[in-house]
Amino acid sequence: MGLLAFLKTQFVVHLLIGFVFVVSGLVINFVQLCTLILWPLNKQLYRRLNCRLAYSLWSQLVMLLEWWSCTACTLFTDQATVARFGKEHAVIILNHNFEIDFLCGWTMCERFGVLGSSKVLAKRELLYVPLIGWTWYFLETRVPGPAQFLLYCEGTRFTEKKHRVSMEVAASKGLPALKYHLLPRTKGFTTAVQCLRGTVAAVYDVTLNFRGNKNPSLLGILYGKKYEADMCVRRFPLEEIPLDEKEAAQWLHKLYQEKDALQEMYNQKGVFPGEQFKPARRPWTLLNFLSWATVLLSPLFSFVLGVFASGSPLLILTFLGFVGAASFGVRRLIGVTEIEKGSSYGNQEFKKKE
Template identity: 55%
Template sequence: MEFNSKMGILQLLKSQFVLHLLMVYVFMASGIIVNLLQICTLPLWLVNKKLARKVNVRLGYCIMSQIVAVLEWWSATECTLYTDPESYPLYGNENAIVVLNHNFEIDFLCGWTFCDRFGVLGSSKVLAKKELAYVPVIGWMWYFLEIVFCKRKWEEDRQTVAESLQNLHDYPENFWFLLFCEGTRFTLKKHKLSMQVAESKGLPKLKYHLLPRTKGFWVTVQNLRGNAAAVYDSTLNFRNNEAPSLLGLLNGKKYHADLYVRRIPLDTIPEGEAECASWLHKLYQEKDSFQEHYAQTGKFPGPIKSPPRRPWSLIIWIFWFCLLLFPLFRVFAQLAHSGSVLTILTTVALCIAVSLVARWMIGQTEINRGSSYGNAKVSINNN
């Protein structure tokens, strides 16, 4: 009874808005510091590109690890990995393309957690929409991590993606390239229109996924051949039919994620574009069957081989809090002592501004803020 009471008090504290503001302040302030340090590495790129990349991997980790810490340590969300024990020792020790399903608001964060547990979070790569390049801290950090920003106009993006992936052939650290082949998050409306496309093209219909974008996948595979060793087919779900969100994590709500990963050697994937497209469609039919198995049994097939949480995300998070909260509290103490109405109102306005910025950044991850893919007014092309 006493334990439940303490847990209730702790949960109440985690849901307090003032704590969320402090967390956002630490994230934004530390992120700006890291961005400035990354700018200072620009001259190093001209002298020693390898060293500049290694430095930016670790600076990037100082930002991304904080979000992972929110999931793993603040909300205490559990992550269970289903995978082949023979493949498990290779994770984190080779370059790979990670194919993720795109059904949840925090699926990207679960991907980051997977990266962190195998030591490749700082060097992980994604194919991101160009709008994210304007998001403070994260978008600016990604520039130095050589993330590919796309306009989602294939003719313009194709060459950009190919060149960026070719540049990774001399990357000095093991990296994972996280890829959402569906191109946008799953919604019932988008799924309905996507299945209309499947019917028109004579493709098998999917129950839990949208049709994958085959051209982007083919270009990725072709340009990472000889560099990446495998594709990690990753299928994510949450227990009890939960729909987790970043706001839920900030409020300290605990979720339980299940991730099923299959390692597929890259040299087994066909090289031809048409053959590669057929292979990817078959892969998503298999992913659909895994989700059906989960819906019926509450678990994925195969053994569990889950890596433990690493302490580094928590250590870095605590470091930033200790470094940045002391000067903040000192400023607030001086403001309270001054008694100036104008100063106090200015401080309140800044707090509101921080809150709005935080809400806008969180909004970029929400399902209803996804791409216009799947809307009735937009023509659909699943290639």
């Protein structure tokens, strides 16, 4: 085992990474709060600053995927779609089966240069997630540059229990059963498409899976485990989606039947249809993290040395207690992404009429 591989497994290193992320996130959230004074004076400057600030935080998680775990991301699509991605406002529909599916979506946005202007159209409760959720308070629909709106039409992560309830609802509505997805919640999709007409040029359907039947986690990424993510990307011009709400809902149901067929093909053949593209990772996520680490870890190390040099048992115990609390906090943040600790949203909601 090399030195870097050894460091990736060490709790102290994980704690330092968590420290950089949390403290930089708090700084970024505070600066975002201060930018509110710019809103009545210069809205464009406010938007540009908040996109950059959001990028500085989100890209640290992307750095873990790209540079720490060296996870590979492959697109299965066509050249015309690749040429357009990141150059137009778009809604991205992504299946919600994995703990790091959002991170794979962010990674592709980063590689096409639109991470800072990406949005997540999700349940309001996520706004209360510390750091990342808080950044969304300061971001608008209108942003400088092409915006990517990530939409989880299933509404919640896939679990066997939620899938069973979802398929009961599908049967009651006379809809075909899905094997790998939950029944899409059409209201959010039709509302988003209706509100974004005239702004968004296309809907990108992204179907994600991992080679070797792996089920990756953010904790695994933190331990440096390498995964291979495959994404089948299809582009649909917004004009192809019906204006009528009921017809648009039918279009979405048909899309998810196609996504299910794509997952079945992947499970059988190990690949999605289409040409393979591997967009190169950019150095900015790594440089951003190293910059924050340099600024924040230097005073931390000086402080730690001072604590132990003091010889005060009370001071040392207080510091160790703080370290314990910090490790618990970081673990709680990671827990937000874990499927088994996910919300119960979907277990009962599918039983309600949309």
